[in-house]
Amino acid sequence: MAEIHPFYQQHRGAMEAAMRHRLDLAEAMLRERADITGIDGIRREVMDEFAIVLTQTPYVGGTASRMTDFFMRLIGFMAISRVLRRHGVPLPVIGEIERETYKAQLLDVPEAERLAAGDQFMSAENQALLREHAAKSTTESHQAEFPEDFVYDFVAPGPDDGFEFGINYRACGFCKFAGRHGDEEILPNICGLDFDAYATRGIRLERTQTLAGGASHCNFRFSRLQRDG
16 A cells, blocks of 8 residues: 655544544434445445545645645545445535534634634735745746645735635645546535635635636635624
8 A cells, every 4th residue: 555645644643533523423414314324334434545545645745835734624525425425325415414524523613713713814914925825836846846736826806806815726736636536526525615614714705616617716715704793
């Protein structure tokens, strides 16, 4: 079997714990919506598949790359999707189960902590950092060193726009991963996780097109959700 990159091996324990937590949260939905009764067997299959997925996960710079966190948080859903697909679960049902499971997992984080993370993401300081990372992602040297990474542009709003800033992803690491390993069919389910990831932090994500859907880029647009009080 191929080896896991040392960076992911270092974080493997935490990533596996997150996967086990997701399976706990998904158990009732797997029984009721996917008509799966052998939950213990599914758990083992998913964790075995996750071990394979870890060997396939590309290294894109570790802590120096903001996209590493995206891979670490979401790549496990590829393992869940693969296993459920093999058991004949329809793709829309897989997507619903994964999205609700992920939302429940996100909501386990205290609200104050989630909203603080959202404020940090929307801050002027982070926007400046995003500009830097975006510019770096498009360089030939970065793409040569990390060919499986994302490539994206920072988007500043125009005078008539209703968003605070945006990101256009021109190349997606998950799309590259799916294309390399035959996961194109389950890829849209990964895209669907983005909305709750931001909403639980007090951020509205608007997106009308994706690379996975055949567009030239994914058009992420961010603004703050209204908060009570």
